[in-house]
Amino acid sequence: MGSLATENCTMEEHLEVEDNRRAERSRWVLNPPEPPGLWRELMGSIKETVFPHGNKFSSFKKQTGSKHFLSVLNGLFPIxxxxxxxxxxxxxxxxxxxxxxxxxxxxxxxxxxxxxxxxxxxxxxxxxxxxxxxxxxxxxxxxxxxxxxxxxxxxxxxxxxxxxxxxxxxxxxxxxxxxxxxxxxxxxxxxxxxxxxxxxxxxxxxxxxxxxxxxxxxxxxxxxxxxxxxxxxxxxxxxxxxxxxxxxxxxxxxxxxxxxxxxxxxxxxxxxxxxxxxxxxxxxxxxxxxxxxxxxxxxxxxxxxxxxxxxxxxxxxxxxxxxxxxxxxxxxxxxxxxxxxxxxxxxxxxxxxxxxxxxxxxxxxxxxxxxxxxxxxxxxxxxxxxxxxxxxxxxxxxxxxxxxxxxxxxxxxxxxxxxxxxxxxxxxxxxxxxxxxxLASIILSALPGLINIxxxxxxxxxxxxxxxxxxxxxxxxxxxxxxxxxxxxxxxxxxxxILNAIRPGMEVLGKVQGTDIFCDINLYPMVVKTPGVLIVRVNSASLCFANANFVRERIIGWVTEEEGENAKGRTQVVILDMSNLINIDTSGILALEELHKELVSSGMELAIANPRWQVIHRLKLAKFVDKIGGERVYLTVGEAVDACPGPKMLNLEVLVT
Structure with a gap:
């Protein structure tokens, strides 16, 4: 009994250490560098086009006046x-x-x-x-x-x-x-x-x-x-x-x-x-x-x-x-x-x-x-x-x-x-x-090359x-x-x-056993769904006015299906994998807020994983991160799953056994 208690204590300490590390990595996600403004992006585009490959602008600024001029000339005139x-x-x-x-x-x-x-x-x-x-x-x-x-x-x-x-x-x-x-x-x-x-x-x-x-x-x-x-x-x-x-x-x-x-x-x-x-x-x-x-x-x-x-x-x-x-x-x-x-x-x-x-x-x-x-x-x-x-x-x-x-x-x-x-x-x-x-015959002779049947x-x-x-x-x-x-x-x-933007591809993810890899459950039937957790990935570069409501309704529909199929274990957490999103507008943020409210009213939680810096920057400005809690933002889907109460208790039981 004494050794069992010691093991329990050791496992609890291990999980606590993991929680601390996970919280630290979440802070990395929540505090990225501020994305460049429009003017900086435009100027950066011009610099990349004008200056030769490999000649970074930081090193360019350290050059003398004559080298400045030669560098620009080399960029504009490859000859x-x-x-x-x-x-x-x-x-x-x-x-x-x-x-x-x-x-x-x-x-x-x-x-x-x-x-x-x-x-x-x-x-x-x-x-x-x-x-x-x-x-x-x-x-x-x-x-x-x-x-x-x-x-x-x-x-x-x-x-x-x-x-x-x-x-x-x-x-x-x-x-x-x-x-x-x-x-x-x-x-x-x-x-x-x-x-x-x-x-x-x-x-x-x-x-x-x-x-x-x-x-x-x-x-x-x-x-x-x-x-x-x-x-x-x-x-x-x-x-x-x-x-x-x-x-x-x-x-x-x-x-x-x-x-x-x-x-x-x-x-x-x-x-x-x-x-x-x-x-x-x-x-x-x-x-x-x-x-x-x-x-x-x-x-x-x-x-x-x-x-x-x-x-x-x-x-x-x-x-x-x-x-x-x-x-x-x-x-x-x-x-x-x-x-x-x-x-x-x-x-x-x-x-x-x-x-x-x-x-x-x-x-x-x-x-x-x-x-x-x-x-x-x-x-x-x-x-x-x-x-x-x-x-x-x-x-x-x-x-x-x-x-x-x-x-x-x-x-x-x-x-x-x-x-x-x-x-x-x-x-x-x-x-x-x-x-x-x-001249007409010369033009006619060149035309067959334009017709590619x-x-x-x-x-x-x-x-x-x-x-x-x-x-x-x-x-x-x-x-x-x-x-x-x-x-x-x-x-x-x-x-x-527009058709692809309005109806973006969406996937429910499951875990490949023995790994930290999460895949589409329809594409890979061997993957296992995590009990009490619904993991969704949006295969679109942007969550915007054109597709935001479709995404929200699709997720709510999947949650309802999960509730109907699992009479015993209900969904506790919805994890939104944002790894493919590079942009989000106000309509997309509003849709996430509505999704969060609907989930909370049903006794569930919303977590987000692997958001890009432009996306997390806008979510912070809109105070959406404050609404779901900074502790619900994770670096990877695996960490989000591990942080859920159900999987954590399951892992503890496995380790104790």
């Missing part, structure tokens, strides 16, 4: 870091890649300018300044910068609703430059303030559908150049375009344009097929568009086909990028529209560029910082808007060519830009007789709601407009987010 170790062997690879890239970029840039309803030289201008700025500030080694088909069509489809590019080309051009300026500002802001998540509202599924729909619309619009149609619709929906094409078939149209364009389209597609079958001939599909331009221009010049109805480019302005600072319309009636167009263009351009950059970076085995890419894209488009360029971004087709050509760094972009610059200075007169049909099928298999967003974007672009298509896709994506 200063890797450029020190740049060798001649890399330059040889970059030189060949840049020249190959230029051979594809020159004809594509001219074609995309026509797609944007601009004169041909503006496409070439966009292949000069933005790639040079990106080479200084960007971190992708393979991405090829310049105009792309989707953004070109996006700009023309929205801006021509405000200004007619035929009736008033100067006003239209000014609005293009202004929209480009706003696009650059938005992109830079996204990167500096780490707001890249805004671009993610254009989900992968939405982009797949949008790209496919845009590719079909772009292809139909190229029938104007391919058939030599003079009067064409400004609308972008498929019904309007097909009506115009159908009417033109019943009226005289020039077969020479069609024959010339289709011949070279077949030539480009055949070279692409050959290049895919034989990787050593990667250069053949890359230079095929330039060969097509040279040969077709020569044919038209020698045969004087322009006198027989073949439409040609005619005059391309010679010279370097002229300044367009005075053409920006930052005041006036269309500033709001220009900002809206800039925002949409910025988001679409960033989505395409970052997707392209990351896909090739993963092949090469390095990480691409999305926020720094946004800053680089933003500054290059701001600079472009001041030098007669429109929105530029990363092109998938040209990036693939750059990668296949063996580029080592972004110096290939510099080589490409210089080559285009020389062409602007010396070769524009030679392009006078270039047929419009060839296999990816759409994968989306259908994996997530039906994602597929709905994909099809919403596709049919919206096809039968309404580009903006409507994007709006439908974003709306469906938002609806999906």
């Amino acid at each position: 200063l870091r890797w450029g020190r170790n740049y060798k001649a062997e890399k330059f040889k690879s970059d030189l060949m890649a840049g020249l190959t890239l230029a051979s594809l970029s020159i004809p594509q840039s001219i074609g995309y300018a026509s797609l944007a309803k601009l004169d041909p030289q503006y496409g070439l201008y966009t292949s000069v300044v933005p790639p040079l700025i990106y080479a200084l500030m960007g971190s992708s080694r393979e991405i090829a910068i310049g105009p792309v088909a989707v953004v070109s069509m996006l700009l023309s489809s929205m801006i021509q609703k405000i200004e007619d590019p035929v009736a008033d080309p100067i006003a239209y051009r000014k609005l293009v430059f202004t929209s480009t300026f706003f696009a650059g500002m938005f992109q830079a802001a996204f990167g500096l303030f780490r707001l890249g998540f805004l671009v993610d509202f254009f989900s992968h599924a939405a982009i797949v559908g949008f790209m496919a729909g845009a590719a079909i619309i772009i292809g139909l619009q190229q029938l104007k150049g391919l058939l030599g149609i003079t009067h064409f619709t400004n609308k972008t929906d498929v019904v309007s375009v097909i009506k115009v094409v159908w009417r033109s078939v019943h009226h005289p149209w020039n077969a020479h344009n069609f024959l010339l364009g289709c011949s070279f389209l077949i030539f480009i597609l055949v070279t692409r097929f050959v290049g895919r079958r034989n990787k050593k001939l990667f250069w053949l599909p890359a230079i095929a568009p330039l060969i097509s331009v040279i040969l077709s221009t020569l044919i038209v010049y020698l045969t004087r086909a322009d006198k027989h109805g073949v439409n040609i480019v005619k005059h391309i302005k010679r010279g370097l990028n002229p300044s367009s600072v005075h053409q920006l319309q930052l005041k006036g009636p269309h500033v709001g529209e220009a900002a809206k167009i800039g925002l949409i263009s910025a988001a679409v351009a960033l989505t395409e560029a970052i997707a392209v950059g990351r896909s090739f970076a993963s092949i090469k085995g390095y990480h691409l910082d999305g926020n720094k890419e946004m800053v680089a894209m933003g500054f290059m488009n701001i600079a472009g808007s001041l030098t007669s360029c429109y929105v530029a971004t990363g092109s998938f087709s040209r990036t693939a060519v750059n990668f296949s050509a063996g580029c080592q760094t972004v110096v290939s972009n510099i080589v490409m830009a210089i080559t285009v610059l020389i062409s602007l200075e010396l070769l524009t007169r030679l392009l006078y007789f270039t047929p419009i049909a060839i 296999s990816e759409a099928y994968n989306i259908w298999k994996v997530d039906k709601l994602d597929f709905l967003a994909c099809m919403g974007a596709f049919f919206g672009v096809m039968f309404a407009s580009v903006e409507i298509g994007l709006l439908i896709a974003v709306t469906i994506s938002f609806a999906k987010i």
Whole structure:
């Protein structure tokens, strides 16, 4: 009897020590560092984006003035870091890649300018300044910068609703430059303030559908150049375009344009097929568009086909990028529209560029910082808007060519830009007789890469709601407009987010015997529920106005079920595992207060485990911690369970036995 009493005393002392340690760890949870304010978070985001990785701001403050400046420069211009170790062997690879890239970029840039309803030289201008700025500030080694088909069509489809590019080309051009300026500002802001998540509202599924729909619309619009149609619709929906094409078939149209364009389209597609079958001939599909331009221009010049109805480019302005600072319309009636167009263009351009950059970076085995890419894209488009360029971004087709050509760094972009610059200075007169049909065929040849049927099928298999967003974007672009298509896709994506937020996943947890691990009782039937304790985990990042009442009602429902199932042992404590919650608003706190009142009125208690510092900070400010008692806040679920009266007495009995 004496030894038994001694053992009881020893066990009670042991439990008391454990209680003291548990109380101390609870104080850790209740007294975390104060979370940073909004201004500190914003400034921290800018510092992380501007300063190089590993250069903490605390050490930055200890540096001298010159080192301050160099550190900022290294953060903004990655070329200063890797450029020190740049060798001649890399330059040889970059030189060949840049020249190959230029051979594809020159004809594509001219074609995309026509797609944007601009004169041909503006496409070439966009292949000069933005790639040079990106080479200084960007971190992708393979991405090829310049105009792309989707953004070109996006700009023309929205801006021509405000200004007619035929009736008033100067006003239209000014609005293009202004929209480009706003696009650059938005992109830079996204990167500096780490707001890249805004671009993610254009989900992968939405982009797949949008790209496919845009590719079909772009292809139909190229029938104007391919058939030599003079009067064409400004609308972008498929019904309007097909009506115009159908009417033109019943009226005289020039077969020479069609024959010339289709011949070279077949030539480009055949070279692409050959290049895919034989990787050593990667250069053949890359230079095929330039060969097509040279040969077709020569044919038209020698045969004087322009006198027989073949439409040609005619005059391309010679010279370097002229300044367009005075053409920006930052005041006036269309500033709001220009900002809206800039925002949409910025988001679409960033989505395409970052997707392209990351896909090739993963092949090469390095990480691409999305926020720094946004800053680089933003500054290059701001600079472009001041030098007669429109929105530029990363092109998938040209990036693939750059990668296949063996580029080592972004110096290939510099080589490409210089080559285009020389062409602007010396070769524009030679392009006078270039047929419009060839530009249409070059654009058409690039479109199959935008239609990804296999990816759409994968989306259908994996997530039906994602597929709905994909099809919403596709049919919206096809039968309404580009903006409507994007709006439908974003709306469906938002609806999906709201649906998940309103009804978050919730789990009742049980303990894996012999461990301190707590798992979902439905997912792991072998786990054991603790008598008298209901452990609930909310699988949501936020407890807010959208889901707070649902969470409260679900917990009360489980408590009621427990009461009905356990006639002997009723629930005494509800433990709320907050490990997944990173935010809580006033509605969430109010729901917890109501839950606490209902439990107390039924003779139960509420405890919380593992709250994040932002959450516990707000719970303390709202005095919720005072209401449930600081001793009811625990570091882990295991400690919360051990602190409950039932399990504690059970543990004591086991130890005594």
